[in-house]
Amino acid sequence: MEKKQIGIIGAGISGLLACKYMLSKGFDPIVFEAKSDVGGVWIKTIASTKLQTPKTMYQFSDFPWPSSVTENCPAQHKVFDYIQSYAQHFDLIKHIRFNTKVVGIEYEGLSDEEIQSYSLWNGNGQPFSFKGKWKVVVDNTENNSTKVHKVDFVILCMGRYCDVPNIPEFPPKKGPEAFHGKVIHSMDYAAMDYESAANFVKGKQVIVVGFHKSALDIAMECSEANGLKNQCTVLYRTEQWNVPANLP
Structure with a gap:
């Protein structure tokens, strides 16, 4: 039986967890990451950034912090190293497409009328019971090329801080x-x-x-x-x- 392919957007903590979980369930995940590394918001921060919560409350359940990290609230680079180690330990890197920005998602297979008539998720409440695919359009930021991937399911793992700054509009001549x-x-x-x-x-x-x-x-x-x-x-x-x- 052909494995269902799962599209995951974002290779931060949530994206890595989703990737590992999909693998454990026998699916074939493909992670689209716009940046060149894993880690999400921890890739680049200001100089003084540290973990806000004690590290014992901010760790993967199956991958504890290394003994070399003795601080209760480690600095950014140590958090980043920890997340990278997790991805490498569970061999998740090979499932990630770096420098790949998702610019469009569209479902193909059912009409809007059919989808809106559903009273349960996927019509009958069973996963992958629908006929059709999700079309994920991505731009490669390294070579400026565009590619279309067709997957069976999409998981959004961009988080709240996905490179979209919230800047207020200034009144005329008051900016x-x-x-x-x-x-x-x-x-x-x-x-x-x-x-x-x-x-x-x-x-x-x-x-x-x-x-x-x-x-x-x-x-x-x-x-x-x-x-x-x-x-x-x-x-x-x-x-x-x-x-x-x-x-x-």
Whole structure:
């Protein structure tokens, strides 16, 4: 019997777990990853990024952290190495198509009317009981080529932070041109190498909009780069408490 092929979009933690699980069930997974490595958001972060939760609560159930990682909240590069080790240990790399960005997904085989008439998943509640295929269109970012894959099922594992920055629209003449400055997203800041990011903010008056982890991490790095001379300002909409990490 021919194996069902499963298309998985994203090779972060969720994508790797989905790939391993599909293999354990006897399916043939193919993972589409737009970047050149596994790890998702852990591939590239700002210099001060560390794991936010204790590592014992952030590990694969069948692949514990190595004994060489002694910190309770390891730095980004150690988390990245851990995720890579997981993918290599379970031989998942060979199922991943790197530098392959999904640009379209379309189902072929049933009309919209037939699909909408279903009262249960796949019509009768049984997996793969439908007739048809999912057409996944991908762009290879290395050679600018396009390819179409036809799979039996698609699993989306892009997460919440899939390279789509949320930047507010400025009223006319009240954006960067009003203060002769530059507006960037935290993703743009994280994309810089560590030295370039420090040089980018050094000697400048920086305002960070937001009060979650990336905002506070960037504000801290700006403060370290500029000291008291050019203090960093944090603007946020909702007042909230941040619990110190050193509380028992």
